[in-house]
Amino acid sequence: MSKARLMQGNEACAEGALAAGVRFFGGYPITPSTEIAEGMAKMLPKVGGKFVQMEDEIASMGVVLGASLAGKKALTASSGPGISLKQELIGYAAAAEIPVVIVNVQRVGPSTGQPTAPSQGDVMQARWGTHGDHPMIALSPWSVREAFDTAVMAVNYSERFRTPVILLMDEIVGHLREKVELPEASELEIYPRRQPSKTRAEGYQPYAPAEDLVPNVADFGNGYHIHVTGLIHDETGFPVGNPKVTREAIDRLHKKIAIAQDEITHVEEYCMEDAEYAVVAFGGTARTAYEAVLEARKKGIKVGMVRLITIWPFADKAIKALAAKVKGILVTELNYGQIVNEVERAAAGQCPVELCAKYDMTIFEPEEILEGIENLAGGNK
Amino acid sequence: MERSFEQYFRQNRLPHLWCPGCGNGIATKAIVQAIEKKGLDRDKTIIVSGIGCSSRASGYMDFDTLHTAHGRAIPFATGIKLANPELNVVVITGDGDCTAIGGNHFIHGCRRNVDLTVVLFNNNIYGMTGGQASPMTPTGKKATTAPYGAVDPTFDACKLAEAAGATYVARSTAYHVQHLTDMIANGFDNKGFSFIEAMVQCPTAYGRKNKMSDPVELMKWMRDNAVMKAAWDKLPEDKKVGDKFPIGLLYQDTEVDYATAYEHVIEVAGGAGK
Secondary structure, three states, X not given: OOOEEEEEHHHHHHHHHHHOOEEEEEEOOOOOOHHHHHHHHHHHHHHOOEEEEOOOHHHHHHHHHHHHHOOOEEEEEEOHXXXXXXXXXXXXXXXXXXXXXXXXXXXXXXXXXXXEEEOOOOHHHHHHOOOOOOOOEEEOOOOHHHHHHHHHHHHHHHHHHOOEEEEEEEHHHHOOEEEEEOOOHHHOOOOOOOOOOOOOOOOOOOOOEOOOOOEOOOOOOOOOOOEEEOOOEOOOOOEOOOHHHHHHHHHHHHHHXXXXXXXXXXXXXXXXXXXXXXXXXXXXXXXXXXXXXXXHHHOOOOEEEEEEOEEEOOXXXXXHHHHHHOOEEEEEEOOOOOHHHHHHHHHOOOOOEEEEEOOOOOOOOHHHHHHHHHXXXXXXX | OOOHHHHHEOHHHOOOOOOOOOOHHHHHHXXXXXXXXXXXXXXXXXXXXXXXXXXXXXXXXXXEEEXXXXXXHHHHHHHHHHHOOOOEEEEEEEHHHHHHHOHHHHHHHHHHOOOOEEEEEEOOOEOOOOOEOOOOOOOOOOEOOEOOOOOOOOOOHHHHHHHHOOOEEEEEEOOOHHHHHHHHHHHHHOOOOEXXXXXXXXXXXXXXXXXXXXXXXXXXXXXXXXXEHHHHHHOOHHHOOOOXXXXXXXXXXXXXXXXXXXXXXXXXHOOOOO
């Protein structure tokens, strides 16, 4: 039987990664994510894994990609300034299709910003931070337990789709302490490292897509003699400088995620059965938003909440359906207004979309969101 | 004529993209001959490179090969080695890749003494982008970004490696090809960070700008200015002038390598055998 423990979000994230099979961590200290590195430094050698503190954030990203190519599930963690530095090799991981999870415990930016006050200002960076066209998976937990669960999910998705996955935490959840009961290992579904289905003699091509459009790239050291590059390449893995291969390569990177979008885009609804209005929230902010929704209900406003667990790919279908159902949507986020644009796009004019934004180092008070709900409901009467 | 080295190349990826007269092919051949000489298991030998002329070598070599991002070969190689210490990990890099954009990774790779063999193809220039000055372009020599001669002082990558903690440091040239092969092969014997600077001629980007566009002349320059380490040590200071430079094994030490040191951590933490 699982035991209840008092645990911090960052600790739960490290535990989740470990439970999902991560056996390698490379990182660099930065608040408010450091506890993840500290947790991994302590726990990994206990299970025969390795932790290495690198000289900078770029090297931290490089070392985990190397470890992943050599067959180990790998994790790195950082915050805004560090995530900016990692972007080059996040793109490399997307292009070369290397499984890896990057945790971003968000703090106020831009630049050094307000260390280390909470923020959710890296939503668009998670999607578009590295150059060029590429898909992205990003998950955002709202509780300590969910930090564990989404860490497991992130590792599984990175392996299944052979793609970088960003675990978009925020300082609120990262440093939050809650009583949690973590699941037993036997309760978890762990996606194993994909293996080649052909031998070299049978004509194995490392970047030939399987049925799910994801290639079964061999781990280094198994005699396949594969070539891995950040240059656009064909099924052989070798660079090819022609338009058709380029188009097909970029198409496939997107399609392998797109065809599974419904399955990996998780949202949760609260008080939505009879709701006339909805709050859209994610991460630590959703905790306050939920409180505000309950307060508004007491005042007779029929409001509910839709919480985004998967941030990218964006929950287009869920938001489109929501906008068709309610009279108005209030987007609450701890930034100047980022995910609100996605909600507006998906809502496609079916109902008004208002923004409740905050970017002053402090987290939302329930009253602030309640006021937003009242304005939304009042303005539409 | 013995051409057994050809088996180490992906024949279907050739011919290479290097210019006529380039020294990169000589250095690449020296690496595979060193691998052959030491009998390294090809299935357990990984070639990792950065970006630039030198780093295209990985694509021609029939091993598991990794063409990383500019300057980042050493962090990737570190991850590979630590994830699977039974692999032999060889890094091919260039003067710009290793000492400019990858400079921090280079010194910290040396400091950690990760068991890698790093071969720097030093052509004194950014060749792939058309001949810009690198940290190893000799002061006063011309480049497209140093049209009046390079102002910057240069790095001595071997001294840098030694100071930063590498446990095997050697230099040779494309002219001294057998010696270069030996320097790389001996590097494989060192269980730690082995650094070999391979001086290679670049007649196209470096030579042409500096009135040395004939590759033969560039190689004669190597022949005339390289001094074997033993002779170099006996040379009076007033003779170590002009273009003269030492080649051979420049430094060696016996510090424990990173992966071995980490095995101790795993043992202390109770994770041995897991």
